[in-house]
Amino acid sequence: MKLATFNINGIKARIEALPAWLDNAKPDVVCLQEIKSLDEGFPREVFEGLGYQVETHGQKGFNGVAILSKLALSDVRRGLPGDDTDEQARWIEAVVDGPRPVRVCGLYLPNGNPAPGPKYDYKLAWMTRMEGRIRDLLASEEPFVCLGDYNVIPQAMDAAKPENWVTDALYLPQSREAFRRMLNLGLTDAIRARQPGPGIYTFWDYQAGAWERNNGIRIDHLLLSPQAADRLEETGIDKAVRGGDKPSDHVPVWVRLAA
DNA sequence: ATGGTCGGTCTCCGA
Numbered sequence: 190m191k192l193a194t195f196n197i198n199g200i201k202a203r204i205e206a207l208p209a210w211l212d213n214a215k216p217d218v219v220c221l222q223e224i225k226s227l228d229e230g231f232p233r234e235v236f237e238g239l240g241y242q243v244e245t246h247g248q249k250g251f252n253g254v255a256i257l258s259k260l261a262l263s264d265v266r267r268g269l270p271g272d273d274t275d276e277q278a279r280w281i282e283a284v285v286d287g288p289r290p291v292r293v294c295g296l297y298l299p300n301g302n303p304a305p306g307p308k309y310d311y312k313l314a315w316m317t318r319m320e321g322r323i324r325d326l327l328a329s330e331e332p333f334v335c336l337g338d339y340n341v342i343p344q345a346m347d348a349a350k351p352e353n354w355v356t357d358a359l360y361l362p363q364s365r366e367a368f369r370r371m372l373n374l375g376l377t378d379a380i381r382a383r384q385p386g387p388g389i390y391t392f393w394d395y396q397a398g399a400w401e402r403n404n405g406i407r408i409d410h411l412l413l414s415p416q417a418a419d420r421l422e423e424t425g426i427d428k429a430v431r432g433g434d435k436p437s438d439h440v441p442v443w444v445r446l447a448a
Numbered sequence: 449a450t451g452g453t454c455g456g457t458c459t460c461c462g463a
Contacts, residue, residue, distance in 0.1 A: 199454090394452090
C-alpha cells in the first residue's frame, strides 16, 4: 500500500500537475494540504475519474486538506480534536479499508510565523492537541500514519542553510521540541529511518532561486505508529515534480507499507 | 544586506 503526502498549494493552480503526478506515481492514498478551496469548489470529478474516493475538509481561500484513496475509506473525521473554537481546516483522518487496514491522518500544521506572537502560540497549542490525538490512537494499538506538511525542520541537517532559519517558527527550539515529543511517543519518521544524513528536502521556496540553488528544507513528514512501522517497506521523495510545469513549492513524499 | 515569487478572498495577506 503506497501512501503519499503532497502540499499542492492550491487545487485550481495544480489541476494539471496533480493528475499528471498521480498517473506516474500511482499512490493508493494521497493526503493533500493547502487545497485552498471550499468542499463544494473541489474538482472531485477529476479524481473520481482516476479511480479515487475523495474526502475533503476545505475552507475558503486558505488551508484545506483532503484524502484521495483508491481503497475504500471509513470513519472519516474532519478537524483536530481539542478546541471547538478552531475554525482552520488542517486535519482529516480516515481508515483505509483492506485486509490490513491503516488509519491515515492528513495534517497541515500551522506555519507559526512571525514568532513570537499569536500565530506561534497557535502553532504550539495545535501541536499539543495533535500529541493528544496521537496518544489516543497509540492506546488503540491500531496501525496509523500521520502525514502532511508539519512546518517543522526537525534538525540542522534538514535545511540546506540552517543558519537562515534560526529565528523562524519552522526551526525554533520549541517547534522542534514539540515534533520530537511526537517521535518520543514511539512514532517513526519514515524518511529519516530510510535516508539518514543531510541533503534531503521536500520544499523549495518560490523566491530567490531556491530550487535552482537547491536551497531546500525537509518539512513534509510521515510519522508511523509502531504497528505501521512494522510494515515499512520503502520510502521516496518525488523531487523531480518541483522541476516540472507550474509546480507547487512542495513535492510529494511517500511510504510503501506491506499490504 | 537586500530582494526575491507564488496563490487566492487579488492592489492585500499568507506562505
